[in-house]
Every structure is written in C-alpha cells, then in structure tokens.
Amino acid sequence: MSTPPPKSFPNDQDQELWDEFHRVVNMTSRELADWLRTEAATENGEELPDHAGPPMGQRVLRIMGKRRGDLDDSDLKVMQRVVDKVHDQRRDDLEPTAGQDAWRHRLMSIGHDPLKPPGRHA
Numbered sequence: 001m002s003t004p005p006p007k008s009f010p011n012d013q014d015q016e017l018w019d020e021f022h023r024v025v026n027m028t029s030r031e032l033a034d035w036l037r038t039e040a041a042t043e044n045g046e047e048l049p050d051h052a053g054p055p056m057g058q059r060v061l062r063i064m065g066k067r068r069g070d071l072d073d074s075d076l077k078v079m080q081r082v083v084d085k086v087h088d089q090r091r092d093d094l095e096p097t098a099g100q101d102a103w104r105h106r107l108m109s110i111g112h113d114p115l116k117p118p119g120r121h122a
Helices: 011-024 030-041 056-066 075-091 100-109
Strands: none
Touching: 011 075, 030 056, 030 100, 056 075, 075 100
C-alpha cells in the first residue's frame, strides 16, 4: 500500500490558516517545548520531554516542525482550533497584554505568549 502524496494548499483558505497560525503562535518551538516541560514538571518528577504538557500543546509543537506540504487534515483542524482559541481570548491586534498568570499560562501551552508581539507570517 502506497502512502498518499503530501497535502498541498489547494485554496487560499488553507494558506490564510497557515499564515494566521504562525501569527498567533508567537513562541518558537524551543520556547514552547521548554514551557511544556516546565508546566509538566512536578516535585515528584518530570514527564519524558516528548510527552510533556497537554496534548494540544504537543500537537502544536509537532505542527511547528512541519512544512506546509506535510500537513494533513488533522493538523489543519488543530491549527484552526489554536487560531480560534487565541482570537477568543485576545484582541485582534494581538498587541502584548498583561493578564492573570493562569490565563497567560493556558495560552502559552498552545504556543501563544500574550506578552510577546504577534509572530511572523510564513
């Protein structure tokens, strides 16, 4: 059985999602990985680095390591959920904003630090 060819971006909507995902995910993959490990650490021990943090954060981290052509439909759904969640929690301009620690930490677990400016456009 052969594997299907990588998904391309057949329409502008997928390209817009890619761009907006990389705008709202303003942490680098290293920053996100470090954050997920920090959040998962307890006084009783730490999770394995590739299992640290919530599943959504792990998915975001994997997506950040992919090229556009390597994304599948599941990745696109996660990207849309992240974009929607950040927009639900933030103003549209995504200007750096202080807030309560728990709010900031929830957003950081999906790659968005509200104290940083928006990320790059891919």
